[in-house]
Amino acid sequence: MRSVSHYNTVIPPRLFSRGVFFSQLCRMHTSDDESFFRDALLQWYRPDRRPMPWKAITDPYRIWLSEIILQQTRVEQGLPYFEQFVEAYPTVMELAAAEDEAVMKLWEGLGYYSRARNLLKAARMVANDHDGKFPDTYAGLRGLPGVGPYTAAAIASFAFGRQVAVLDGNVFRILARFYNDATPIDTGKGRKHYQELVDRGLGDAEARLFNQAIMDFGALACTPKKASCNVCPLAERCGALVDGTVYDLPVKEKKVKRRTRYFHFLILADGEGSTVIEQRLEKDIWQSLYQFPLVETTEPGLKTDALALHPNWPDGLPARDLRFVKRSAPMKHLLTHQTIITVFHHFSWANLPSEISGRIILENKMFKNYAFPRVITRYLAEKSLLLDLF
Numbered sequence: 005m006r007s008v009s010h011y012n013t014v015i016p017p018r019l020f021s022r023g024v025f026f027s028q029l030c031r032m033h034t035s036d037d038e039s040f041f042r043d044a045l046l047q048w049y050r051p052d053r054r055p056m057p058w059k060a061i062t063d064p065y066r067i068w069l070s071e072i073i074l075q076q077t078r079v080e081q082g083l084p085y086f087e088q089f090v091e092a093y094p095t096v097m098e099l100a101a102a103e104d105e106a107v108m109k110l111w112e113g114l115g116y117y118s119r120a121r122n123l124l125k126a127a128r129m130v131a132n133d134h135d136g137k138f139p140d141t142y143a144g145l146r147g148l149p150g151v152g153p154y155t156a157a158a159i160a161s162f163a164f165g166r167q168v169a170v171l172d173g174n175v176f177r178i179l180a181r182f183y184n185d186a187t188p189i190d191t192g193k194g195r196k197h198y199q200e201l202v203d204r205g206l207g208d209a210e211a212r213l214f215n216q217a218i219m220d221f222g223a224l225a226c227t228p229k230k231a232s233c234n235v236c237p238l239a240e241r242c243g244a245l246v247d248g249t250v251y252d253l254p255v256k257e258k259k260v261k262r263r264t265r266y267f268h269f270l271i272l273a274d275g276e277g278s279t280v281i282e283q284r285l286e287k288d289i290w291q292s293l294y295q296f297p298l299v300e301t302t303e304p305g306l307k308t309d310a311l312a313l314h315p316n317w318p319d320g321l322p323a324r325d326l327r328f329v330k331r332s333a334p335m336k337h338l339l340t341h342q343t344i345i346t347v348f349h350h351f352s353w354a355n356l357p358s359e360i361s362g363r364i365i366l367e368n369k370m371f372k373n374y375a376f377p378r379v380i381t382r383y384l385a386e387k388s389l390l391l392d393l394f
């Protein structure tokens with residue numbers, strides 16, 4: 005095992021602090037380390053360690069679909085969606101011809117709905133501008149909506165055998181730990197630095213195999229909270245293991261700032277079980293999905309009777325005609341940069357009109373025709389509201 009003298013400067017452990025001494029902590033990288041890293045990963049890799057339906061194929065459509073679905077989604081959650089999409093739209097041309105509403109509905113529950121909108125835009129771009137064929141280079145793939153550097157590298161290498169290395173959260177973590185490198189991963193400079201490291205790690209290995217190996221290694225072995233250091237093929241030269249910094253790495257410079265929003269949904273129902281929904285049209289979370297009329301506030305603990313007086317009470321809904329029935333307990337939903345607290349307020353509206361401008365009067369059991377954010381579908385399912393509004 006190498007000693008800490010292998011580093012540029014030896015920093016006493018008590019002085020180690022996130023992001024402060026990163027330049028001193030970076031290892032002297034040698035080509036020997038890089039070839040060790042590459043060989044150990046490739047020897048460790050076995051396709052059957054993490055079997056997935058899109059692994060053994062080179063069809064760019066399915067690879068692209070799987071990569072878009074897996075952005076910000078766990079494999080177990082994404083797998084059934086992948087299968088449903090492939091069944092409903094076996095080719096990119098069929099997806100390009102799909103109705104927006106149908107695609108949003110199929111995406112329902114996966115979250116981050118901008119991915120579904122970009123999925124459609126990209127499919128139509130491939131169909132209309134590329135004659136139904138995916139671009140076969142990294143640069144060409146980057147021109148498709150929703151395809152960032154990681155996704156382009158994954159498709160270029162898996163589908164077209166291009167010599168490009170992927171860099172995602174797993175790869176950042178493995179590199180930062182192996183090289184005991186506290187360069188922050190969330191800056192442009194940091195990203196460039198780690199891309200250079202992984203490119204050198206790839207070397208002249210087959211990119212398709214190397215990328216699969218490093219991604220599987222991050223998912224199965226060098227995991228964020230329970231790294232398998234005791235059986236790790238990289239352990240012999242892993243800098244973070246030597247210095248005891250495994251769980252301090254990788255480092256981020258900026259802390260995520262969260263804002264809290266309070267969503268008061270109004271479930272307005274007549275005696276027949278009809279209710280009112282509307283589409284979210286603003287550029288905001290859940291854009292183009294459906295919801296119950298909403299009073300959004302920034303203050304916690306707003307009572308139902310104060311809602312009607314709130315400046316954000318929706319136009320066209322006469323509060324005086326509504327009779328309060330009940331309300332749900334507040335529920336908390338964590339998104340990347342936002343905390344959403346939802347409360348569902350149930351009202352009876354005896355003379356619910358058959359039309360309200362800008363809204364849809366939904367007859368009972370018709371929820372299934374519209375795509376709602378998960379916070380709403382969960383509530384409907386929990387309360388069995390698909391069958392009985394009250």
Ligand code: SF4
Nearest residue numbers: 226231233236239242
């Ligand atoms: S020894 Fe531990 S920290 Fe280092 S690469 Fe292996 S699993 Fe990751």
